Amino acid sequence: MCRTTYDRGDVLERRTRSASPTERVGDADRERAASRLSDAYARGYLDDRELETRLAAAMSAQTQADLASLGRDLPREQPTRRSGRGARIGLQAHLASYVGVMALLVAIWLSVGLTAGSWYPWPVWPALGMGVGVVRHLLHWHGAPHQIR
Numbered sequence: 001m002c003r004t005t006y007d008r009g010d011v012l013e014r015r016t017r018s019a020s021p022t023e024r025v026g027d028a029d030r031e032r033a034a035s036r037l038s039d040a041y042a043r044g045y046l047d048d049r050e051l052e053t054r055l056a057a058a059m060s061a062q063t064q065a066d067l068a069s070l071g072r073d074l075p076r077e078q079p080t081r082r083s084g085r086g087a088r089i090g091l092q093a094h095l096a097s098y099v100g101v102m103a104l105l106v107a108i109w110l111s112v113g114l115t116a117g118s119w120y121p122w123p124v125w126p127a128l129g130m131g132v133g134v135v136r137h138l139l140h141w142h143g144a145p146h147q148i149r
Contacts, residue, residue, distance in 0.1 A: 021065035033058040033067045040074045091141045098134050102127055 034055055041051040054070050061067045105123040113119045 021063060021068070023064045025061055025064060025067055029064075029067060030058055030061060033061070033070060036071055036074070040071070045074055087141055091137055094134060094137050098130055101130065 037046065037051060037054050037058060040046050041048075046054065058067060058070055061070070102123065105126055109121070109123050
């Protein structure tokens with residue numbers, strides 16, 4: 001089996017330092033620029049002709065400066081948090097699935113306990129495991145800090 005390995009230090013260094021305008025770009029950089037241009041087109045910032053022109057320029061770009069000039073006049077997309085009704089529905093679905101699974105597991109535990117006489121409280125382990133996700137979702141929904149370091 002062939003496995004490619006990467007030096008993690010080099011990857012982190014490339015992400016943290018700012019790219020020089022004269023630094024050469026690769027296919028992945030060109031694809032990211034093309035994706036951003038396509039997103040701008042989908043949001044209505046570019047028309048058909050502008051998109052074609054900028055995509056052609058992105059695919060033939062040689063340096064970071066070439067790519068930067070293509071999107072300089074486009075607004076930066078801000079990440080949005082799900083809020084309001086959508087977030088509430090997601091949380092309700094998560095809680096409902098948790099309660100449903102736990103009810104099923106307790107029913108199985110009771111039936112095994114009554115028929116076989118084995119009363120070890122094993123449903124507590126899935127309850128704790130799944131409960132971590134529910135608590136995390138609840139904290140995120142209520143806006144508590146949720147950075148994991």
